[in-house]
Amino acid sequence: MxxxxxxxxxxxxxxxxxxxxxxxxxxxxxxxxxxxxxxxxxxxxxxxxxxxxxxxxxxxxxxxxxxxxxxxxxxxxxxxxxxxxxxxxxxxxxxxxxxxxxxxxxxxxxxxxxxxxxxxxxxxxxxxxxxxxxxxxxxxxxxxxxxxxxxxxxxxxxxxxxxxxxxxxxxxxxxxxxxxxxxxxxxxxxxxxxxxxxxxxxxxxxxxxxxxxxxxxxxxxxxxxxxxxxxxxxxxxxxxxxxxxxxxxxxxxxxxxxxxxxxxxxxxxxxxxxxxxxxxxxxxxxxxxxxxxxxxxxxxxxxxxxxxxxxxxxxxxxxxxxxxxxxxxxxxxxxxxxxxxxxxxxxxxxxxxxxxxxxxxxxxxxxxxxxxxxLLPRRPQWRQAAALVLRQGPPEALVVLHAGFTQDLWNYYAPDWRGHVFPTRPLAPGQDWEAVARQIVDAAGGRPVWLILSGTGILDPAWQLEPLLLQRSRDARVYRFGGDLAVVRLGPLSGP
Structure with missing residues (x-):
């Protein structure tokens, strides 16, 4: 042919x-x-x-x-x-x-x-x-x-x-x-x-x-x-x-x-x-x-x-x-x-x-x-969350991570700080949230605290922790992204 x-x-x-x-x-x-x-x-x-x-x-x-x-x-x-x-x-x-x-x-x-x-x-x-x-x-x-x-x-x-x-x-x-x-x-x-x-x-x-x-x-x-x-x-x-x-x-x-x-x-x-x-x-x-x-x-x-x-x-x-x-x-x-x-x-x-x-x-x-x-965001926009933390707060600030936001994600989206382990507390189900809030206040020592929260994640304990920390913060700012993702910056914390 x-x-x-x-x-x-x-x-x-x-x-x-x-x-x-x-x-x-x-x-x-x-x-x-x-x-x-x-x-x-x-x-x-x-x-x-x-x-x-x-x-x-x-x-x-x-x-x-x-x-x-x-x-x-x-x-x-x-x-x-x-x-x-x-x-x-x-x-x-x-x-x-x-x-x-x-x-x-x-x-x-x-x-x-x-x-x-x-x-x-x-x-x-x-x-x-x-x-x-x-x-x-x-x-x-x-x-x-x-x-x-x-x-x-x-x-x-x-x-x-x-x-x-x-x-x-x-x-x-x-x-x-x-x-x-x-x-x-x-x-x-x-x-x-x-x-x-x-x-x-x-x-x-x-x-x-x-x-x-x-x-x-x-x-x-x-x-x-x-x-x-x-x-x-x-x-x-x-x-x-x-x-x-x-x-x-x-x-x-x-x-x-x-x-x-x-x-x-x-x-x-x-x-x-x-x-x-x-x-x-x-x-x-x-x-x-x-x-x-x-x-x-x-x-x-x-x-x-x-x-x-x-x-x-x-x-x-x-x-x-x-x-x-x-x-x-x-x-x-x-x-x-x-x-x-x-x-x-x-x-x-x-x-x-x-x-x-x-x-x-x-x-x-x-x-x-x-x-x-x-047409709907299917995954939380962790990229924007990491960029906000880098832009708004000092790297040494205490970051309280949602269970879905891991050190591996932070290392990927913050390559300049890859390998630097920040003081974090990953959140998991079944905790005494009053006790967790007190521990975070004690650990913060006057430094800002970042909460990275996702309402679409399967592990969602952070939503239970947020109001307890807001009560202890004199300056709280909430940043929301698509996909039901929120980043909360809590100012210097005080005890109950």
């Missing part, structure tokens, strides 16, 4: 639709790339990525996450710098790259269902959960991308009769996902369940042995880190989660499913959003689960999505009845499969008109909610 002929060859409509979906998804993820401040967990990522590689690995061994994302972020920072946009751009690139990858996975899972792949990709592009964590300087976008890529190689290996290339590729990518976030292990279990559920053609023993080797290969690559995992479990100080975990219950599963498929990480979920999920999304999920049990062209896709979406949530829910181990954001890597299950459910409807109308409702509702969420 000549170049002229190739240039004049018509582009398939599916490819044009994919390009449009990816562009819309990329644009939806752009606003927060430049406008929002880092928060405490992201500042931890920056601190770790600044360490030498070997020290980074040793430090993460004492943390709760594996090191691969931090090593990749370190390389990214060396190439593009440490601005907020540069730091977030790594997750943005991975989040956008996941969209065509999701299209490829679902196109290969259901080759005879031509609309299933673009519909799933569109819901993933517009979904708030995946979009939100495509801007987070954390490991969620990377593990979601690697999870999709591993699934793609798994589908390839499932159809391959011979050859080691798909097995090696799956082992490397799934192993990399495990070195990124431990919840990738639950996706691996979903892969095992799917490969067991989907019996090989002919059921030959040789092919079954190949599947065992295929599925066991990522664990062989992850084995060197397994002792570190045991050490982290024994270390096991998860007190930082105490205020963020709610009692495990069926209602919590409902809310987690809603966050993954519709209302994302919104600080406050309105009842219309809950109603939309219950009326428009939940029935489609149930139809998708039914599609996994019936023969048809979409059964393989529905079974994988059922195992990797609701199946993972149910499995972790059962574990958490014994020991609570998760936050909803840990499930970000499963979002493509939730949307795939929704679309598999819609594709069981006998009337194409009803299917198209239902899908249009989901796309419009999801896109509207995500756009509305992008």
């Amino acid at each position: 000549t170049l002229t002929t190739a240039l004049h060859r018509p582009v398939p409509q599916a490819h044009l639709a994919l390009v449009a979906i990816v562009l819309l998804g990329a644009g939806l993820r752009l606003p927060g790339l430049f406008s929002e401040s880092l928060w405490s967990d992201e500042a931890i990522s920056v601190r770790l990525a600044r360490l030498p590689a070997l020290e980074l690995i040793r430090t993460t061994a004492e943390d709760v996450h594996p090191p691969l994302y931090y090593l990749l972020l370190k390389l990214w920072m060396q190439m593009f710098g440490e601005s907020e946009a540069a730091l977030r751009s790594l997750s943005w690139v991975l989040g956008v790259a996941a969209l065509p990858l999701a299209y490829r996975v679902f196109r290969r899972l259901a080759p005879d269902e031509h609309g299933l792949a673009p519909a799933t990709t569109a819901l993933l592009a517009f979904g708030d959960m995946h979009a939100y964590y495509s801007l987070e300087v954390r490991n969620y976008a990377l593990v979601a991308f690697l999870g999709l890529l591993a699934t793609d190689f798994l589908v390839t290996a499932r159809g391959a009769v011979r050859g080691a290339h798909p097995t090696v590729a799956y082992a490397v990518v799934m192993g990399a996902a495990l070195y990124t976030h431990y919840f990738a292990g639950f996706l691996w279990l979903a892969h095992v369940a799917w490969m067991t559920w989907e019996r090989p053609t002919g059921g030959s023993r040789r092919l079954s042995l190949r599947r065992i080797i295929l599925l066991a290969s990522p664990l062989a690559l992850f084995a060197p880190w397994s002792l570190v995992v045991l050490h982290q479990v024994r270390l096991g100080d998860m007190a930082w989660m105490a205020g963020q975990l709610v009692p495990v219950s069926p209602q919590f599963m409902f809310w987690t499913a809603g966050r993954l498929t519709y209302f994302g990480e919104a600080p406050a979920v309105c009842w219309p959003a809950v109603g939309f999920f219950a009326v428009a999304i939940l029935p489609a999920l149930l139809l998708g689960a039914a599609a996994a049990l019936r023969p048809g062209p979409r059964r393989a896709a529905a079974r994988l999505c059922l195992a990797a979406g609701p199946g993972v949530l149910l499995f972790v829910f059962i574990i958490s009845l014994w020991k609570r181990i998760y936050l909803s954001r840990f499930f970000t890597l499963t979002t493509p499969f939730w949307f795939g299950l929704i679309v598999c459910g819609l594709w069981t409807l006998p009337r194409p008109g009803l299917r198209r109308a239902w899908l249009a409702l989901l796309l419009v509702g999801t896109l509207y909610y995500s756009i509305d969420a992008r």
Whole structure:
């Protein structure tokens, strides 16, 4: 074929639709790339990525996450710098790259269902959960991308009769996902369940042995880190989660499913959003689960999505009845499969008109909610808070930090004072606030006190402390920023 002929060859409509979906998804993820401040967990990522590689690995061994994302972020920072946009751009690139990858996975899972792949990709592009964590300087976008890529190689290996290339590729990518976030292990279990559920053609023993080797290969690559995992479990100080975990219950599963498929990480979920999920999304999920049990062209896709979406949530829910181990954001890597299950459910409807109308409702509702969420500040503007403290008060002034404003954040936003530990008192739930107020007055010794407060944070004890200190201050000034963030400067304090 000549170049002229190739240039004049018509582009398939599916490819044009994919390009449009990816562009819309990329644009939806752009606003927060430049406008929002880092928060405490992201500042931890920056601190770790600044360490030498070997020290980074040793430090993460004492943390709760594996090191691969931090090593990749370190390389990214060396190439593009440490601005907020540069730091977030790594997750943005991975989040956008996941969209065509999701299209490829679902196109290969259901080759005879031509609309299933673009519909799933569109819901993933517009979904708030995946979009939100495509801007987070954390490991969620990377593990979601690697999870999709591993699934793609798994589908390839499932159809391959011979050859080691798909097995090696799956082992490397799934192993990399495990070195990124431990919840990738639950996706691996979903892969095992799917490969067991989907019996090989002919059921030959040789092919079954190949599947065992295929599925066991990522664990062989992850084995060197397994002792570190045991050490982290024994270390096991998860007190930082105490205020963020709610009692495990069926209602919590409902809310987690809603966050993954519709209302994302919104600080406050309105009842219309809950109603939309219950009326428009939940029935489609149930139809998708039914599609996994019936023969048809979409059964393989529905079974994988059922195992990797609701199946993972149910499995972790059962574990958490014994020991609570998760936050909803840990499930970000499963979002493509939730949307795939929704679309598999819609594709069981006998009337194409009803299917198209239902899908249009989901796309419009999801896109509207995500756009509305992008217009609101989602993270406290710690950048402005740090700048105000630097501008208004001497560096040696006593700073009382909200639980979300850590020394790592201060070091990032006050680089000239990086490494200088200020006298601080991080706030945590369950304290005697009268006693805390007296201690701060005694420690201040006539110096100003800065309170950095966030009403959107999950740990909000500072709001209980503020009035007690205001009573003891002769000169109080309150500065408020977007995202329900306030900085309070209390002048010289006096006793009660």
